[in-house]
Amino acid sequence: MNEGLFQFEIIVSLLFLKHFLFDYVLQSKAMLLSKHIYGRWSGILHAIAHGAGTFFVLSITSLTCALFFAVLDTVIHYHIDWIRGRYGSKDVTSDCFWVHIGLDQLAHGFTYIAITSMVVHNVMGFNL
Numbered sequence: 414m415n416e417g418l419f420q421f422e423i424i425v426s427l428l429f430l431k432h433f434l435f436d437y438v439l440q441s442k443a444m445l446l447s448k449h450i451y452g453r454w455s456g457i458l459h460a461i462a463h464g465a466g467t468f469f470v471l472s473i474t475s476l477t478c479a480l481f482f483a484v485l486d487t488v489i490h491y492h493i494d495w496i497r498g499r500y501g502s503k504d505v506t507s508d509c510f511w512v513h514i515g516l517d518q519l520a521h522g523f524t525y526i527a528i529t530s531m532v533v534h535n536v537m538g539f540n541l
Contacts, residue, residue, distance in 0.1 A: 417539025421529055424470065428525040431466035435459070436521075449498030456498075460491035471532060478536045482528050493520045 444459040464487030471479035494517065501513035533539050 415539075417533055417537070420537055420539060421533045424473075424532060425525055425529040427470040428467065428529065429522070431470055432463070432521055432525065435463050435466055448494040451495055451499070456494065457491060460487045460494065463487060463490045467528070471528075474532055474536050478532060482532065486524065486528060489524050490521065493517060493524070 439462065440459060441455070443455040447453040448456040448459070450456065464483040467486040468479045468483035471482050497513055497517040501517070502509040504510050
């Protein structure tokens, strides 16, 4: 098996698990309901929690790498959530709401794939 591919699979799987935990299990109602207000502390705290999870996952590489991508994930996560909260449908009975939720989750997924690709290729030195 290609060692780089194996590392990619492990890291991206852990980032998706982290995402599930922080978006669905550990997210408070205040975090959920205030993401549409730019700069609201509970939305920022939600993004910081995601960044902390990313730091934990990537700490297997180096602390510098983990910190860099944790900050990047925090900023990206915050803005993806804010865009959906600000411009997305809030009517859970509408098809648009579920399309917007899906786009939000897709954007987060692409973020984790991009982060993992950069870590595995540039930091760990593997070719995929």
